Amino acid sequence: GQNIDQPTEMTATEGAIVQIxxxxxxSGFNGLFWYQQHAxxxxxxxxxxxxxxLEEKGRFSSxxxxxxxxxxxxxKELQMKDSASYLCxxxxxxxxxxxxxxxxxLAVHP
Amino acid sequence: GAGVxxxxxxxxxxxxxYVELRCDPxxxxxxxxxxxQSLGQGPEFLIYFQGTGAxxxxxxxxxxxFAVRPEGSVSTLKIQRTERGDSAVYLCASSGGAGETQxxxxxxxxxxx
Numbered sequence: 001g002q003n004i005d006q007p008t009e010m011t012a013t014e015g016a017i018v019q020i021x022x023x024x025x026x027s028g029f030n031g032l033f034w035y036q037q038h039a040x041x042x043x044x045x046x047x048x049x050x051x052x053x054l055e056e057k058g059r060f061s062s063x064x065x066x067x068x069x070x071x072x073x074x075x076k077e078l079q080m081k082d083s084a085s086y087l088c089x090x091x092x093x094x095x096x097x098x099x100x101x102x103x104x105x106l107a108v109h110p
Numbered sequence: 111g112a113g114v115x116x117x118x119x120x121x122x123x124x125x126x127x128y129v130e131l132r133c134d135p136x137x138x139x140x141x142x143x144x145x146x147q148s149l150g151q152g153p154e155f156l157i158y159f160q161g162t163g164a165x166x167x168x169x170x171x172x173x174x175x176f177a178v179r180p181e182g183s184v185s186t187l188k189i190q191r192t193e194r195g196d197s198a199v200y201l202c203a204s205s206g207g208a209g210e211t212q213x214x215x216x217x218x219x220x221x222x223x
Contacts, residue, residue: 004152030209042114042201042214043153087152095141095208097166100152 002026004101006088011107012078020073020104022088030091033098034062034073037085083108114215116202122221123192131187131218135204142185143212144177145201153201159185160208192222
């Protein structure tokens, strides 16, 4: 079976840094995606990791350890607009079949 | 188009009815995916098209669900004899090719009464 775990909810303060963890156990692995989803909207692409290590993109960074089945999304200089759900997804197969975690709801407070 | 579009944005139907949900992918994208998202959950894979053919329909819950993409662009997800448990947001995504990043549409919110 496929299992992807991430915390259900997190809270953080505007201007702070938050790390959202994701662990996975899947049959097969091509890479790991992070998507952001505001309430009632479509998921939007944030990052993609294939190799171990840290990928940095502006205020957002994503880390992957394939041997540990672990990833995290790091959000710096938090803004109120970062309040959203963050979805971790493992890519399977040659065509990126995505298996999603349940998502982490992040609330950013002033 | 500029992004993936889906129609209708909302659909309310009665148990037992038939519904069709439409997806217009990003122009030129050959890969198209359907997902279903229940409240508080992540999207769940339903079916993947490469061109006109359904390359993987392993996520379709049962034979009441069917999807087509006759010309390799627009896709329609069809649900027969709807049940209350079918209520969810149905998301469509497209990508430039197998293995490339998927871009999602806004979804169709289906409510079966």
